[in-house]
Amino acid sequence: MSSTPKRPPDRDEDLTARARIRDAAVECFARHGFDVTVRAIAERAGVSPGLVLHHFGSKAGLRETCDEYVRQTIRETKTEAVTAHGEQTFLQQLAEIDEYSDLLGYVLRSLQAGGPMAVALFEHMVEDIEEYLAKGEEAGTIRPSRDPKARARWLAANGLGSITMLFTLQGLGPDTDFRELLRRATHDIMLPALEVYTEGLLTERTMLDAYLLYISDPPEEPR
Structure with a gap:
C-alpha cells in the first residue's frame, strides 16, 4: 500500500519564512x-x-x-537620497529613520x-558608496571627484567611524535602545554633516592646491 505523497511547500510561504528568519537574525545580531544562538533567532522568528x-x-550562512x-x-x-533633486525623499527618510535602527546596530x-x-562588509560598503555617488554624479546632485575610490573609502571610514564612536561611548548592551541612539546621533550629526557636505568648510583653496602640487612632484626621500 503506497503512502500519500507529501505536498511540496508553498513557494510564497517558504520565501516569507526565509525573510522572517533573516529579519529576526538582523535584529538579534544587532541587539x-x-x-x-540559532535557537534564539528561531524563537524570535517563530520557527524551529x-x-x-x-x-x-x-x-555563518x-x-x-x-x-x-x-x-x-x-x-x-x-x-x-543622493539622486533625488527634491526634498521630499530626504524628509520621508528622516521621518522613517526608526526603521533603520537594527540595520545600523547590525553594522x-x-x-x-x-x-x-x-572587513568584507566594510569593503563592500565602500564599493556601494562609490556606486551610488557615481549615480549621483550622473543625476547632477554630486560633484565629481579626482579619485572616486579614495573618496568613497574616506566617506565610509568617516561616517561609520563617527557613528561607532558615539554609540560605543553610550555603551552597547542587550538592552540598548538603538532607535533612541539613532535619533540622538541624527540630531547631533546631521546638521554639521550637511553643512560640510553642502557648503564646504575651507574658504580658500590653499591646502588643496598645495597638496595637488605636492603629489604631482613629491620631494625625494633622503637616502
Whole structure:
C-alpha cells in the first residue's frame, strides 16, 4: 500500500519564512552580537531551529545573507537620497529613520566584532558608496571627484567611524535602545554633516592646491 505523497511547500510561504528568519537574525545580531544562538533567532522568528538551518545551512550562512540584505537596503536608500533633486525623499527618510535602527546596530556589531567578515562588509560598503555617488554624479546632485575610490573609502571610514564612536561611548548592551541612539546621533550629526557636505568648510583653496602640487612632484626621500 503506497503512502500519500507529501505536498511540496508553498513557494510564497517558504520565501516569507526565509525573510522572517533573516529579519529576526538582523535584529538579534544587532541587539546581542554574533554569539547569539540559532535557537534564539528561531524563537524570535517563530520557527524551529531546523527551519533556520534548512534555509541558510549554518549560522555563518545566515550571517552572509544578513550582510547582503543590510548592504542592499542601505545602498538602495542612499542611492534614492543622493539622486533625488527634491526634498521630499530626504524628509520621508528622516521621518522613517526608526526603521533603520537594527540595520545600523547590525553594522556596528560587525565592525566591533572585527575579523574577515567585518572587513568584507566594510569593503563592500565602500564599493556601494562609490556606486551610488557615481549615480549621483550622473543625476547632477554630486560633484565629481579626482579619485572616486579614495573618496568613497574616506566617506565610509568617516561616517561609520563617527557613528561607532558615539554609540560605543553610550555603551552597547542587550538592552540598548538603538532607535533612541539613532535619533540622538541624527540630531547631533546631521546638521554639521550637511553643512560640510553642502557648503564646504575651507574658504580658500590653499591646502588643496598645495597638496595637488605636492603629489604631482613629491620631494625625494633622503637616502
